[in-house]
Amino acid sequence: MKSSTTERKHLWQAAIKWPLYSVAIMPVIVSAGWELGNSGNIRLGQFIGFLIASILILLWENLTNDLFDDETGVDKYKFHSVVALTGNKTTVSRVAYFSLLLGLFIIFILALKSKITVLFLVIICCFLGYLYQGPPFRLGYKGLGEPLCWIAFGPLATAAALIVISPKSNFDAIPWGTALIVGAGPAMATTLVLFCSHFHQINQDAAVGKKSPLVVLGTNRAANFLPWLVGLIFLLELLPVLNGIWPITTLMCLISLPSGLDLIKLIKRHHNKPELIKNSKFSALRFQTINGLCLSIGFATSYFFL
Ligand SMILES: C/C(=C\COP(=O)(O)OP(=O)(O)O)CCC[C@H](C)CCC[C@H](C)CCCC(C)C
Numbered sequence: 001m002k003s004s005t006t007e008r009k010h011l012w013q014a015a016i017k018w019p020l021y022s023v024a025i026m027p028v029i030v031s032a033g034w035e036l037g038n039s040g041n042i043r044l045g046q047f048i049g050f051l052i053a054s055i056l057i058l059l060w061e062n063l064t065n066d067l068f069d070d071e072t073g074v075d076k077y078k079f080h081s082v083v084a085l086t087g088n089k090t091t092v093s094r095v096a097y098f099s100l101l102l103g104l105f106i107i108f109i110l111a112l113k114s115k116i117t118v119l120f121l122v123i124i125c126c127f128l129g130y131l132y133q134g135p136p137f138r139l140g141y142k143g144l145g146e147p148l149c150w151i152a153f154g155p156l157a158t159a160a161a162l163i164v165i166s167p168k169s170n171f172d173a174i175p176w177g178t179a180l181i182v183g184a185g186p187a188m189a190t191t192l193v194l195f196c197s198h199f200h201q202i203n204q205d206a207a208v209g210k211k212s213p214l215v216v217l218g219t220n221r222a223a224n225f226l227p228w229l230v231g232l233i234f235l236l237e238l239l240p241v242l243n244g245i246w247p248i249t250t251l252m253c254l255i256s257l258p259s260g261l262d263l264i265k266l267i268k269r270h271h272n273k274p275e276l277i278k279n280s281k282f283s284a285l286r287f288q289t290i291n292g293l294c295l296s297i298g299f300a301t302s303y304f305f306l
């Protein structure tokens, strides 16, 4: 009895996967660092509002992921699926869509105080989230999840965050250039999290015809690809420094290098042992969190020290 209660508690912890919410808050954290580095100021209320809304929207994405994956059978052995744990799809669906509406309502309020375009940018992010997993598209099943993920957490979410937190109230145009350069590396780190999340699921995914990049590449080639992906993240974050666009303090992102190397080593050694790499997503999240936070602090400190 006690062990089954403990087991359930662990399953719920695995279902909530709170470290994952780092991917939701990173666009606004990095944007805030960039804005602080440039003007020394952000709109704090707007920043907190965007943080909360991003978490609520990612909660919707994850709850509906369990609902949609239940339909395809890909989650047959995912005992920590919220659908399996509650056995009540209606409640899961209600909580998911309440979370989405509340998140979008907060974004609407923030957009009224900055620029209404922000609401459209975030709605496009949500649409990409739906394309990833919802019928009839299920683009994640066709190997297209990673590009969608980069676009949503990169240029789109970063552009929205930059507008919302800026003390400047009159944005004429969407700051695509800044959003692209500032968001590219952190979004690639978020995409790396998604890529790593497939390693231990390759058999279940292949069984239902889900062509994740891991199913297409195989675990060995995917493990060999990983150093290139981590290298690309640093390239995207170091090139602007070499070009003199970013301050030298952003080199602080290199603090995340050891956790990136740990991830590469872990996957290289155990790529075909699902039991040993089932938590590689969390190793990738550790890298993503340290990388994004250090980049943000690097931007912010440049205002005060340079
Ligand atoms: C739901 C996602 C991955 C889960 O994939 P999978 O089904 O393999 O996982 P399980 O094994 O746990 O079942 C990630 C999908 C990412 C998507 C392409 C983009 C989502 C965009 C967000 C909804 C936007 C967030 C708001 C923004 C303002 C930060």
Ligand SMILES: O=C(O)C1=CC(=O)c2ccccc2C1=O
Residues within 6 Å of the ligand: 020, 023, 058, 061, 062, 149, 190, 191, 193, 194, 197, 281
């Ligand atoms: O459950 C997961 O594996 C993921 C959920 C999620 O929302 C997300 C978002 C961005 C990158 C990766 C992931 C996941 O891996």
